[in-house]
Amino acid sequence: MTENKQVQEQFNGNELEVEASKLLIEDRVVAKIARIAVDKVDGILEMQGNFADTIGSFFSSDNETSTAGVDVEVGEKEAKVNLDIIIEYGKNATRVFNEVKKVVKTNVKDMTGLDVVTINVNIVDVMTRKEYAEKKARKESNSSEDRY
Numbered sequence: 001m002t003e004n005k006q007v008q009e010q011f012n013g014n015e016l017e018v019e020a021s022k023l024l025i026e027d028r029v030v031a032k033i034a035r036i037a038v039d040k041v042d043g044i045l046e047m048q049g050n051f052a053d054t055i056g057s058f059f060s061s062d063n064e065t066s067t068a069g070v071d072v073e074v075g076e077k078e079a080k081v082n083l084d085i086i087i088e089y090g091k092n093a094t095r096v097f098n099e100v101k102k103v104v105k106t107n108v109k110d111m112t113g114l115d116v117v118t119i120n121v122n123i124v125d126v127m128t129r130k131e132y133a134e135k136k137a138r139k140e141s142n143s144s145e146d147r148y
Contacts, residue, residue, distance in 0.1 A: 023113075025074055025112050025114065026074070027072050027073070027074050028067060029112070030072045030074050030079050030081070030108055030112065030114065031067040031070040031071070031072045031081075032067055033104075033107050033108050033111055033112070034070050034072065034081050034083065034104045034107070034108065035047060035066065035067050035069075035070050036107070037103040037104050037106075037107040037108075038070075038083060038085070038100055038103065038104065040103055041096060041099045041100055041103060042091070042096075042099070043087055043088050043091030043092070043095070043096040043099075044085050044086070044087060044088070044096060044100075045085075045086045045087065045088050045127055045129070045132045046069075046085070046086045046132070047066075047068055047069030047070060047083065047084065047085055047086075048068070048069045048084045048085060048086055048124045048125065069083060069084040069085065070082070070083055070084075071083075074114065075114075077113075077114065077115060078114055078115045078116070078117045079108060079112075079114045079115070079116050079117070080116070080117060080118040080119075080120075081104055081108075081116055081118070081119045081120070082119075082120045082122070083100065083104075083119070083120070083121050083122065084122045084124045085100075085121060085122070085123055085124065086123075086124060086125040086126070086127055086132070087123050087125075087126050087127075088126075088127065088128070088129060088132070089126050089127060089128045089131075090128075093123060096121075097121050100119065100121055101119045104116060104119055105119070
């Protein structure tokens, strides 16, 4: 937290304690920014969430941007971002990593003023576009069957 300077002021004969104004940015806001930024990177098929992300997505609305696969720690002036991704087969992991670092750092800094000091990318799987499309179709088919 920022240093909280207290100042005493007189207002109509009453003493008021005035605190310095501050901007607070929730972890999930930085996570959403990072998630949206990563969607722009060629070579990433999907962000892979853990079990807690899966449970959380059950309770969240469909129109809310998911933060599955994104974990952040936000401090006063800086942030740390951890990402779990599925990379497309044939794409260069180092190039994808460097592009992720660039877009996440730039977007978080531009929107919040926070410096992203650490970005960790964990590649949890590799798939061809065909494999990924088949997996996605199966998942959508299963979820539509569950509704009936």
